[in-house]
Amino acid sequence: EAGVAQSPRYKIIEKRQSVAFWCNPISGHATLYWYQQILGQGPKLLIQFQNNGVVDDSQLPKDRFSAERLKGVDSTLKIQPAKLEDSAVYLCASSLNSFASAIYEQYFGPGTRLTVT
Amino acid sequence: ELKVEQNPLFLSMQEGKNYTIYCNYSTTSDRLYWYRQDPGKSLESLFVLLSNGAVKQEGRLMASLDTKARLSTLHITAAVHDLSATYFCAVGDSNYQLIWGAGTKLIIKP
Numbered sequence: 001e002a003g004v005a006q007s008p009r010y011k012i013i014e015k016r017q018s019v020a021f022w023c024n025p026i027s028g029h030a031t032l033y034w035y036q037q038i039l040g041q042g043p044k045l046l047i048q049f050q051n052n053g054v055v056d057d058s059q060l061p062k063d064r065f066s067a068e069r070l071k072g073v074d075s076t077l078k079i080q081p082a083k084l085e086d087s088a089v090y091l092c093a094s095s096l097n098s099f100a101s102a103i104y105e106q107y108f109g110p111g112t113r114l115t116v117t
Numbered sequence: 118e119l120k121v122e123q124n125p126l127f128l129s130m131q132e133g134k135n136y137t138i139y140c141n142y143s144t145t146s147d148r149l150y151w152y153r154q155d156p157g158k159s160l161e162s163l164f165v166l167l168s169n170g171a172v173k174q175e176g177r178l179m180a181s182l183d184t185k186a187r188l189s190t191l192h193i194t195a196a197v198h199d200l201s202a203t204y205f206c207a208v209g210d211s212n213y214q215l216i217w218g219a220g221t222k223l224i225i226k227p
Contacts (some may be wrong), residue, residue, distance in 0.1 A: 031213060042205055042217035043160070056212060091159060097213050103167065104148060104213050108160040 002026065004109035006092050012115045018080035021112045024073070025094030031055075033106060034067055034077050035091040043091055049075060050097075082116045089113050119144045121208050123218035131226055133195050138221045140189040140206035148209030149182050149189045153202045154220070160205065164191075196225045 005024040013019050025032050030051050035043035046065065048055040052072035060067065064083070069075040079086055093106040120143040130136055140149070149166040164173045166182035166189060173180050177200065179192045189206055203222045207215035 033214075042220050043215075045214060048212070048214060056214065093160075095213065103165055104209055105150065105162055105165050106215060107162065110159045113157075 004094050004107055006109035006112055010113050015084055015116050016081040020076050020078045021090050023075045023092030029094035029096050031095040031097040032075050033093040037089045084116050087116045119210050119216045121216050121218040123221050127222050129224045136193050138191040140218055142187045142208045146208045150207045151180050151191055152205045155202050198225050201225045
């Protein structure tokens, strides 16, 4: 099966500019996650969707970050305006989250490396 | 609040040696995951451990889970250079989220 797709793979912008990332999860996966990973650290959850609804966005800096998953499939994450500290890798993951499987394993996309100058 | 601690955070070892990475977590969970991350790459799932006493092996890597001690270990046998990477453990919580350890950067020297 096809994995989680993300684009772009790399993006360089100046501070105060805006940027958007796209994610297409594995087909049939109801749950989608966006993570921020700063170099040398573990992933930090930004937002979790279940189908097209937000389950948890408590760690999303809502003054500058927004995310949507309108049709319950692909998703976009936007930053506007960007700050220097937003330089990181943005990872998208998806999960089947079936009660029948009870595994809830997350599969990750290749990530988007964002550099803010 | 569920917290996950990994140690060591950095490990440099010689090829052929054995070593263990430890993952402790603070509250009850029935799901423990190990991931591998190569430099500049994404996260690759290695093992999913779902029950007390679970043991899984893939090549030179073996993971185990002791839910009573809230401890998982990732054991490396006869290390080879290709296993150099950062290894993360993550614990599943009740919201289907993963609580991540800080990662163990493993360097294996020839």
